[in-house]
Amino acid sequence: MPLPRIGVVIVTMGTRPRELEALLASVAAQDVPAARVVLVGNATPLTEVVTTATRIPLEENLGCPGGRNVGLELLRDSGDVDVVVELDDDGLLIADDVFRRVQKLFAEDPALGIVGFRVADEHGHTERRWIPRLRADDPMRRGLVTAFLGGGHAFSMPMLRQTGLWAGEFFFGHEESDLAWRALDADWKILYEPELVLQHPKTSPARHAGHYRFTARNRVWLTRRRLPAVLVPVHLGVWMLLTLVRTRSLTAQRAWWGGFFEGVRTPCGPRRPMRWRTVWRMTRLGRPPVL
Incomplete structure (x- = not known):
C-alpha cells in the first residue's frame, strides 16, 4: 500500500519574514519531501519571499481559516496529496522526520482524520493551553482527544472532503473546535501526538x-x-x-x-x-x- 502524499499549507501576513524563512527551510529539510507546498499571503503580495512553494497572494485578509481554505482548496482540487500539514508562519519543525512520522500514522489507521502536534517554545516547554485536553498536566501523554491546536496539525484529505474545510467566517478563534466537532461527528479520530513537535514562541492569544x-x-x-x-x-x-x-x-x-x-x-x-x-x-x- 503506497504511503500518503504530504502537502503543506502555510498562511502569512508578511509580518514575520525571518520566522517564515526558517519555517520554509525546515519544511524543505524533511527526509520525506512534501509533494506540494502552498504559501498563502493574507493581504500580502509575497514578492519578497524566496521559495519554491506555490505562492498565492491575496488582496484581502481572509483571516487564518479563510486563508488556509485557499491553500486547502488548491490541494484538494489538484489531487496531488492525501494528507495536509498546516503550520503557523512563526513555527519551526525542529526534527527532519516529521512528515515521515505523519505518513506512517495515517497509513496505519484509515479512520484517522486529524493529528495534532505538540507545540513547545524554544526551551522545549509546552504551555497548558497548548495541550488539547482538560487534564493538561502531562504534555507527553499521547492519545485520542476531542480537539487540536491550529498552529501545527495534519488533516486527512478524505476527511476534509467529507466534513468540509475551515469555517472561514470565524476569521479568528474557535475554528479548530468547529472543524474538530464536525470530524468527530463524522466518526473520524483526532490523535494528539507529542512526538511531533512544532517549535513556537511563547505568546499570548x-x-x-x-x-x-x-x-x-x-x-x-x-x-x-x-x-x-x-x-x-x-x-x-x-x-x-x-x-x-x-x-x-x-x-x-x-x-x-x-x-x-x-x-x-x-x-x-x-x-x-x-x-x-x-x-x-x-x-x-x-x-x-x-x-
Whole structure:
C-alpha cells in the first residue's frame, strides 16, 4: 500500500519574514519531501519571499481559516496529496522526520482524520493551553482527544472532503473546535501526538486585535451551529462564568460581552448539531462539549 502524499499549507501576513524563512527551510529539510507546498499571503503580495512553494497572494485578509481554505482548496482540487500539514508562519519543525512520522500514522489507521502536534517554545516547554485536553498536566501523554491546536496539525484529505474545510467566517478563534466537532461527528479520530513537535514562541492569544470579541462571538456561533439545543445554554453558561473569573480587565470584559451579543444576534451559518452519540463519545474521551 503506497504511503500518503504530504502537502503543506502555510498562511502569512508578511509580518514575520525571518520566522517564515526558517519555517520554509525546515519544511524543505524533511527526509520525506512534501509533494506540494502552498504559501498563502493574507493581504500580502509575497514578492519578497524566496521559495519554491506555490505562492498565492491575496488582496484581502481572509483571516487564518479563510486563508488556509485557499491553500486547502488548491490541494484538494489538484489531487496531488492525501494528507495536509498546516503550520503557523512563526513555527519551526525542529526534527527532519516529521512528515515521515505523519505518513506512517495515517497509513496505519484509515479512520484517522486529524493529528495534532505538540507545540513547545524554544526551551522545549509546552504551555497548558497548548495541550488539547482538560487534564493538561502531562504534555507527553499521547492519545485520542476531542480537539487540536491550529498552529501545527495534519488533516486527512478524505476527511476534509467529507466534513468540509475551515469555517472561514470565524476569521479568528474557535475554528479548530468547529472543524474538530464536525470530524468527530463524522466518526473520524483526532490523535494528539507529542512526538511531533512544532517549535513556537511563547505568546499570548490576546496579542491579536479583536481577540476577546472574536472568541466570544465565535463561541456563540460554534454552539448555535454544532450543539444539540439543550446543551447550548449549558455550554454558554459555563463559559460566561469562566470569563468572569479569568478576565480581570474591564476593557477585555466589555469586548468579550460585545462579541457575545454579536454572536447571539448575527447569522451563524448552517445549523448541523452533532449527534448524541458524538456527545457521549466526547465525554468518554474526557471532554464533554459543555467545557
